[in-house]
Amino acid sequence: MSLHEIVLEETKPETEWVRGRALRKVSPTYRHGLTQLRIATALSIWAEGAGRGRVATEWRFRVGPPGEVVRPLVPDVAFVSFETLPQDAPDEDVEVPRLAPTVAVEVLSPDDRPLDVRDKVRVYLAAGSSAVIVLDPQRERATLYDAASPRGVDVAAILTHGALPGFAVAIATLFDRKRA
Numbered sequence: 079m080s081l082h083e084i085v086l087e088e089t090k091p092e093t094e095w096v097r098g099r100a101l102r103k104v105s106p107t108y109r110h111g112l113t114q115l116r117i118a119t120a121l122s123i124w125a126e127g128a129g130r131g132r133v134a135t136e137w138r139f140r141v142g143p144p145g146e147v148v149r150p151l152v153p154d155v156a157f158v159s160f161e162t163l164p165q166d167a168p169d170e171d172v173e174v175p176r177l178a179p180t181v182a183v184e185v186l187s188p189d190d191r192p193l194d195v196r197d198k199v200r201v202y203l204a205a206g207s208s209a210v211i212v213l214d215p216q217r218e219r220a221t222l223y224d225a226a227s228p229r230g231v232d233v234a235a236i237l238t239h240g241a242l243p244g245f246a247v248a249i250a251t252l253f254d255r256k257r258a
Contacts, residue, residue, distance in 0.1 A: 082147050106187060109215040110154075112254050113185045117213060118155045120247045121183075128244070131159040131180065132172070140176040143204035148176070151198060155183035157242070178205035181241050186214045199223045208241035218253045 106114065114135060122133040137156045142148030156179035163175055182202045184195060199210045203223060210223040218233040224241070231237055231249055238246045 082142075106185070109254055110185050110187050113213050113215045113252050114154045114183075116252045117183055117185070117211075117247070120252075121155060121157050121181075121242075121245065124242070124245045125157055129160065129165070131157055131161075132163070133157050137179075138174050139179060140174060141178050141201055141205045142176075143201055146201075146204070149201070151182075151201065153179060153182035153198075153202075154185045157181040157183075178202050178207040180207065181209045181211065181239070182207050183211045183213065186212060186216070188216065209239045211237070211239075213252060215253055218249070220249055220252075 118133060118135050125131050125133045133155065135155050136152055138150055138152050139156065140148050141151045158175065158177075159180045162177065162180050163172065179202070182198075184198060186195065195212060199212065202210050203225065208224060212221045212223070214220070220231040220235075220237055222229050222231060222237075222239055224239070233250050233253065235249050236246050237249055237252075
């Protein structure tokens with residue numbers, strides 16, 4: 079640990095460092111949990127079936143954009159390619175990676191503050207994530223962030239991104255359409 083790293087005790091639910099403060103993750107609602115499960119399942123089948131990388135939910139990362147403090151962030155779902163973190167990497171490098179996920183997924187909760195979400199997206203991208211996907215179960219929308227500009231994807235579209243070659247999932251399948 080250095081003076082340039084924020085270290086927080088592990089908590090349940092996890093605590094992240096967002097906008098200069100410790101921020102406890104919110105225990106998800108049904109819609110949040112279902113959306114998280116569905117995107118994680120789709121990504122996991124795609125990634126593991128072709129040996130592309132690892133996918134996990136609530137995976138703690140030590141993220142440090144250049145010139146900024148290293149801080150813990152815990153995306154709802156994360157994909158890390160084997161190019162970023164090799165398949166034979168030591169367990170300690172895999173358990174809590176000191177890098178940004180290749181793709182981070184954040185599922186919005188009703189209590190999420192827009193400034194906090196924007197800051198997490200900024201930090202992931204500045205630290206090396208190729209993309210961040212923000213899913214909004216209430217509005218049934220996805221927003222994709224990358225080095226270009228954000229683009230909204232509505233419920234009728236297919237979610238794809240160059241950082242996930244060959245991955246495609248219908249946005250509508252990620253949400254609880256019966257309750258909408």
